[in-house]
Amino acid sequence: MRVDIVGAGPAGLGLAIQLLHGANGSSPNVHIWERAPAPHSTPCGEGILDTHLALIPGVDHGHHVRSRIRQVRVDGPAPPTLILRCRASVLNREAWIPALAHKAQNLGATIHWSKGVSAAGVAHLPGDVVVGADGPSSRVAQFLHAPRQMVPALQAHVNAPAQDPASLTFVWRPDEGMEYGWVFPRGDGASVGLLGPHGPENRRRVLTLAKRQGLDASGASFQAWPIPVGGRLVQRGRYCLVGDAAGAANPLTKAGIAPGLLQASMLARLILEGRADQFQRRFRTSMLWPARAEAAWDALRRRGPEMWKRAPWPSRSALALTGGAVRRLALATILRNGFRPGLVRDYARVAVGLRDAVRYGW
Secondary structure (H helix, E strand, O other): OEEEEEOOOHHHHHHHHHHHOOOOOOOOEEEEEOOOOOOOOOOOOOEEEHHHHOOOOOOOHHHHEEEEEEEEEEEOOOOOOEEEEEEEEEEOHHHHHHHHHHHHHHHOOEEEOOOOOOOHHHHHOOOOEEEEOOOOOOHHHHHHOOOOEEEEEEEEEEOOOOOOOOEEEEEEEHHHOEEEEEEEEEOOEEEEEEEOOOOHHHHHHHHHHHHHOOOOOOOOEEEEEEEEEOOOOOEEOOEEEOHHHHOOOOOOOOOOHHHHHHHHHHHHHHHHOOOHHHHHHHHHHOOOOOHHHHHHHHHHHHOOHHHHHHOOOOOOOHHHOOHHHHHHHHHHHHHHHOOOHHHHHHHHHHHHHHHHHHHOOO
8 A cells, every 4th residue: 555645744754653663564655745855843832742742653752852841821811720730742843853754764654855746736646545744735635625724823932941841831811812822831942922913913912921921032033823723624535634734733722733643643543454534534523623612612701801710610630520520610610600501511611621622732
């Protein structure tokens, strides 16, 4: 079997490594088509759970870590701050992606550098399976007419260490025009960003967020990029999509690395089992995209900052939430706010969504 992968980013290289690692004489013939002349990184927060890094076997990821993370903080417009315990890493993608490319080649993948594939050229690739892993501007997605929503993001690299180098911080301050922001430690620096277009007002908000976190943002360099979300079509015939090409970013957190690797892992298993044609069905029934929790989160935000203050958030890790814990959360909501079925439903969905958002990547 031949597999053609368009794009040598984390999802495409992760798929190739999983297809070829540990194969016993029956590994597919893997070709990767990349328009860049060499491995390269793109703008990204670079955070990922250690369990997701483990999806790519045979790579010493520890050599490419900027910061080790032990918890995620979710800061709203008023206390309390929700703490989610986890084990995660902030990667140095400039070194990590070349290491993935080197591993894929050592396992037998053929990488065609400086060989971009146009939307029209997708149909001429000879693979039994053709995989689009070519990012937000995916030519394979264009060929399939796969709809996705593009969410703009703006991020600054700050040359000052984070106050807490073992914590990721997510921020929701709608009263300040910040629907979603983040602070990721990067060794001797930090990444500070928010969802929104590149412009003077959002640059000011990013610098304000950095200052609030005790970071000196003088001389910060800015990056802007689109985050594809809401993808629903990931497979048609022999053609498949993974990662940003599929619009696979987590709808709650807009993270893309972990969902892309989880998708690649799912597709690799199906290809090796000769069932790649079931990828679309498996995708639709998976828990990688807690869309209902996203809708609930939006509903709570529309109720205003007061809802955050009155939210009975769990004091323990959302990773440990169980059905019983969600029922207790619903009961606490009733006691605090009176019986309002829509509010109970939304709080419960957000609690489960936060659990899954951490489990499936921020």
